[in-house]
Amino acid sequence: MRNRSLLILTTAVTAGALTLTACGSRDDKGGAENGDNGNVTVTIGLDAPLTGELSALGLGIKNSADLAVKTANKKNYVKGVTFKLESLDDQAQPSSGQQNATKFVADKTVLGVVGPLNSGVAESMQKVFDDAKLVQVSPANTNPSLSQGPNWASGDKKRGYKSYFRTATTDAIQGPFAAQYVFKDAKKTKAFIIDDKKTYGAGLAGTFKGEFEKLGGKVVGTQHINPDTKDFSAVATQVKSSGAEVVYYGGEYPAAGPLAKQIKAAGAKVTVVGGDAIFSPEYVKLASPASAEGDIATSVGAPIEELASAKEFLANYKAENYKEAYEAYGGYSYDSTWAIIEAVKKAVEGNGGKLPERAKVVEAMQGVSFEGVTGSVAFDEFGDTTNKQLTVYQVRGGAYKPVKSGTFGG
């Protein structure tokens, strides 16, 4: 008897919860088509990890996008259009990302989406956006297959989704760029390669390995780790006995920090090298500043603190008093958001001043070209940025300092 009443209660509660969530999602309908001053409201969606381990990067993306929206509204950049930013949290989970994508598609006022941070999350969103012909610009995805298809490495490049664009350089360039720096500039020839088996990490480690071996370097060991654990002692012991001079890690800082710390504590004399996802002060914190000293990260673009084009962005970001730093992708997020604003502007102008349908914004995006925070912003036939600049950073005195900028030349 008690069991039955419990069952009924559970059913009732579940049904109630479902009804409530259903009501909640219905609020997203395009109610705000017309603002009060005759302006039309266009929503720009934003998807990034706003909570969880990668939230430092995610919040930087959100703030920078917010700044772009505010700037466009202040300048009244697109006549008759007021932009609004709607941010959703994906917690770096592909499943959450896909739910968010569905939400954006359902909201008729959304004409473009900025994000996500993770390549793995992007994979789960691409088809949803492409089916709805909703343009997506990522400030941070670096996995080449997202734009060039799964067989890009063998030269068979094919664009899978016409609605996908990105302002970040791909790992097809980033991995080899790091390999050249390690082999030619740092003069290290023995590498141990570790990745976390995610879309981003495994892809990056693969491109590093290819170029490093081509240059004549020797790969003395490989390992795949589970980024959810913190115990890397077995891996650290292997690195030590392999005699490696560098450890290349394809993955993100929450695992990279403890991994680097344990490798060095085990007594291995190595430099840890990684991609843009370990280019964060959090990496130095997690690895502890003493053991992170000398470690290297490559990141997309040039350090925006040194770019003339970024002066205005830096000043405005400071003036807005955002609680969190813009982090590695701030400039790219601003440019991604601005690219959507430019595309909307072009589409509106081509439509006699009225709001166009989503497909027109995708078309307009292909031809967008402007001077952004990170330099000139434009997209090639795959939706990748035409700006191929990268920078090597090294931890010196407890913080990443730029040591070399350049473009990768094959």
Add this chain to the structure above:
Amino acid sequence: MNELPQQLVNGLLLGSMYGLVAVGYTMVYGIVQLINFAHGEIFMTGGFGALTVWLILPGGTTMWIALPLMLIGAILVATTIAVGAERLAYRPLRGGPRLAPLITAIGLSLALQQAVWSLYPEAKSARTFPQIPGGPIELGPVTIQTGDVFLLIAAPICMAFLAFFVMRTRVGRGMQATAQDPDTAKLMGVNTDRIIVIAFALGAAFAAVGAVAYGLKYGVVDYKMGFLLGLKAFTAAVLGGIGNIYGAMIGGLVLGIAETMATAYIAHIPGMQQLGGQSWADVWAFVLLIVVLLARPQGLLGERVADRA
């Protein structure tokens, strides 16, 4: 093969931590037949308890003074939460269907995780944990980190204490009696409610010691740290024979060493490169669990007992 001694030590350390946490699962299960899925989170709150003590202490306190205080803080926080959970969440359900406390435990686990995530300052990402200063200790082919020394000393002491407590003290014998037959124990004058509270508190204290060891070993604590570790510790308890405290220790050590060996050596077996490496270590650990349970369904040291339900 010269890295074998080091890998064994790595596995032993990891296994000791599993064992410390597994004791809590096994004791509670042995006495009330409840799988306390919130135990991993009690471990996590112990870590944050120790961190809080460190943050309250004036900067520059040496670890010799700070560590005992942090240990006390961790144990206080973890036992308070465990005893509170027993009193408020589990005891009212004790006579109810067995699924009710299980679901409660899962709910409690989520609630504790989210509470720390949202209420503890800056706990939304990992927080750094103080470290024992000093370089690693070299013992022949083996290197031991200063952070691991604590675990190496604390784990055996805890285990010896527990064995003594259960075997030799009055309360310990009461625990054994309650585990065998709660109704008869009650008739013989054992205060079973008190025994159950003590089992929860003791399990939480062990988890708290494990949490301090975790912080010292990996240098960070975060709100999610109890989830995976709790799952592994539960696996260790089942592997060793759930309900048996020695089984929990042995199960923890076997699991830790198995994971480490799988990480280090599976990839060297010809044709197994794809199935090696740390990302596959969990798979091999669970393969081991299945094999052991096929051969000995009661676990390594478990005794076959008639289901009491």
